[in-house]
Amino acid sequence: MPLKRPISVWSEVTPKRVYLNRRRFMAGAMLAAAAHRLIAGARLNVALKSPFSTSEPQTSLDVITHYNNFYEFGTDKAQPANLARDFKTSPWTVSVEGAVSKPRTFDLDMLMKLAPLEERIYRHRCVEGWSIVVPWIGFPLNALIKQVEPLSSAKFVAFQSSFDHRQMPQAQWAGIAFPYVEGLRIDEAVHPLTLLAVGLYGEALPNQDGAPIRLVVPWKYGFKSIKSIVKIRFVEQQPPTTWNLATPREYGFYSNVNPTVDHPRWSQAKERRLGEFFKRPTLMFNGYGDQVASLYAGMDLRKNY
Amino acid sequence: MREWISAKTTKVAVFLLALAPLAWLAAHPLGPNPVETITHATGDWTLRFLVLTLAVTPLRKLLGLPELIRYRRMLGLFAFFYGSLHFLTYLWLDKFFDTADILKDVYKRPFITAGFTGFVLLIPLAVTSTAGWILRLGGKRWRMLHRLVYVSALAGVVHYYWLVKSDVRGPLLYCALVVVLLLWRANSSLRSRTSR
Ligand code: HEM
Numbered sequence: 252m253p254l255k256r257p258i259s260v261w262s263e264v265t266p267k268r269v270y271l272n273r274r275r276f277m278a279g280a281m282l283a284a285a286a287h288r289l290i291a292g293a294r295l296n297v298a299l300k301s302p303f304s305t306s307e308p309q310t311s312l313d314v315i316t317h318y319n320n321f322y323e324f325g326t327d328k329a330q331p332a333n334l335a336r337d338f339k340t341s342p343w344t345v346s347v348e349g350a351v352s353k354p355r356t357f358d359l360d361m362l363m364k365l366a367p368l369e370e371r372i373y374r375h376r377c378v379e380g381w382s383i384v385v386p387w388i389g390f391p392l393n394a395l396i397k398q399v400e401p402l403s404s405a406k407f408v409a410f411q412s413s414f415d416h417r418q419m420p421q422a423q424w425a426g427i428a429f430p431y432v433e434g435l436r437i438d439e440a441v442h443p444l445t446l447l448a449v450g451l452y453g454e455a456l457p458n459q460d461g462a463p464i465r466l467v468v469p470w471k472y473g474f475k476s477i478k479s480i481v482k483i484r485f486v487e488q489q490p491p492t493t494w495n496l497a498t499p500r501e502y503g504f505y506s507n508v509n510p511t512v513d514h515p516r517w518s519q520a521k522e523r524r525l526g527e528f529f530k531r532p533t534l535m536f537n538g539y540g541d542q543v544a545s546l547y548a549g550m551d552l553r554k555n556y
Numbered sequence: 557m558r559e560w561i562s563a564k565t566t567k568v569a570v571f572l573l574a575l576a577p578l579a580w581l582a583a584h585p586l587g588p589n590p591v592e593t594i595t596h597a598t599g600d601w602t603l604r605f606l607v608l609t610l611a612v613t614p615l616r617k618l619l620g621l622p623e624l625i626r627y628r629r630m631l632g633l634f635a636f637f638y639g640s641l642h643f644l645t646y647l648w649l650d651k652f653f654d655t656a657d658i659l660k661d662v663y664k665r666p667f668i669t670a671g672f673t674g675f676v677l678l679i680p681l682a683v684t685s686t687a688g689w690i691l692r693l694g695g696k697r698w699r700m701l702h703r704l705v706y707v708s709a710l711a712g713v714v715h716y717y718w719l720v721k722s723d724v725r726g727p728l729l730y731c732a733l734v735v736v737l738l739l740w741r742a743n744s745s746l747r748s749r750t751s752r
Pocket residue numbers: 592595596597598599600602603606639642643646650668670671672673674675708709711712713715716719
């Protein structure tokens with residue numbers, strides 16, 4: 252097993268450029284063995300740059316890996332970096348089921364072969380009013396959806412995170428129900444912006460960022476981008492979603508980034524990009540309106556928050 | 557023990573200790589979201605000092621150490637001090653002194669309304685904390701006025717409860733502390749009334 256723990260620890264203490272060089276050397280040596288293997292910190296072969304990427308400055312790896320809302324591993328954003336360290340992400344399977352003609356269970360190697368890996372540099376806006384820019388590595392969710400051939404009755408897609416209370420003892424204090432569940436409308440799920448991410452900054456996902464595979468829906472608040480997915484189910488009815496179950500008045504099913512609809516407890520008009528002193532205005536659909544606004548034509552987004 | 561409690565050096569030491577959270581905040585890296593770190597630390601210490609202030613009277617009685625009274629004003633003023641830093645952080649680093657936005661927050665957001673109430677109530681208490689004001693108001697009226705600290709602490713707890721997303725351990729812990737301290741007072745004033 253190449254590229255294990257010690258290397259991902261270097262990345263925390265070594266300046267990015269230095270360790271990247273070292274990593275490139277190591278990766279070169281091990282590429283044959285490690286290619287397309289999803290081990291936290293393993294270098295990934297990225298075939299494509301995406302036209303959907305933003306050119307905004309990227310948030311540092313240090314921030315992306317030490318400021319995580321991942322309540323299975325604690326409600327304090329500093330906790331997941333420590334408490335998810337030994338989370339077991341291999342072997343891993345994602346069961347894809349429900350209203351599809353070809354239900355299947357994918358292991359990670361199968362998932363990695365579905366489509367060439369792309370880098371997608373996306374804005375990520377948390378419902379709490381902060382944002383980051385993340386160079387995700389992944390492939391469109393639609394590549395997986397095509398494999399299972401949804402039936403015409405499939406109107407929604409329900410996602411479920413891994414949950415293991417022995418590996419996630421802090422989860423009992425989170426105040427929300429587990430396993431974490433999320434959902435998308437089918438047209439949102441097949442949208443080209445919707446990504447299944449397996450890495451960031453050129454490497455397999457760190458555990459605290461949702462390893463080994465997570466959803467990224469950049470025009471919605473971050474909690475829609477469910478982490479560590481084990482199940483994807485195609486359904487006819489709008490599926491339950493974790494934060495909506497916890498506090499329906501505060502978190503809706505759609506949860507599109509929308510500066511004109513405040514969260515009951517705070518304004519959504521502005522956000523703080525981590526690393527910046529002043530707040531910046533929040534953009535409708537997090538700046539992805541050109542791509543996604545048509546999905547919601549005619550809908551009252553104040554009601555469907 | 558009693559002499560030690562009353563010693564000038566002890567009082568200076570407690571004063572310096574009460575500044576430690578501020579020193580800690582100034583000396584440590586503030587993490588990925590510095591404004592959040594400062595807001596949370598100052599909010600936590602406002603509430604902690606309110607609880608400590610409320611604990612002085614019960615502790616004096618329970619431990620038979622009346623000289624602890626020497627620390628009550630200092631602790632209360634530190635609650636006000638950290639509360640001011642907390643409020644200032646909000647006004648400046650969160651809202652950049654956008655008055656319209658702030659007023660909207662205070663009016664629209666229950667958690668801000670509660671925090672604001674808790675802080676505003678501390679202002680007259682801080683102002684009238686001097687010996688001169690005790691004389692001017694008279695002990696009885698001064699004590700009545702300073703019972704507002706109970707409301708302030710409760711408002712602080714409600715503020716905290718309303719602002720957390722789902723993990724209510726912190727708010728419930730402080731709620732329990734404040735409730736115990738207030739029940740102790742209710743009980744002891746009931747008893748002194750019935751024994752009269
Ligand atoms: C007696 C007065 C107050 C007390 C005891 C208090 C206490 C607290 C506590 C304990 C926290 C949470 C810290 C944590 O999560 O670790 C907090 C957060 C906060 N407080 Fe206060 N506070 C008071 C007044 C105020 C006032 C006057 C304002 C603004 C008008 C305010 C605004 C905030 C904000 C914005 C947060 C952060 C909310 C978040 O992270 O979502 N507080 N406060």
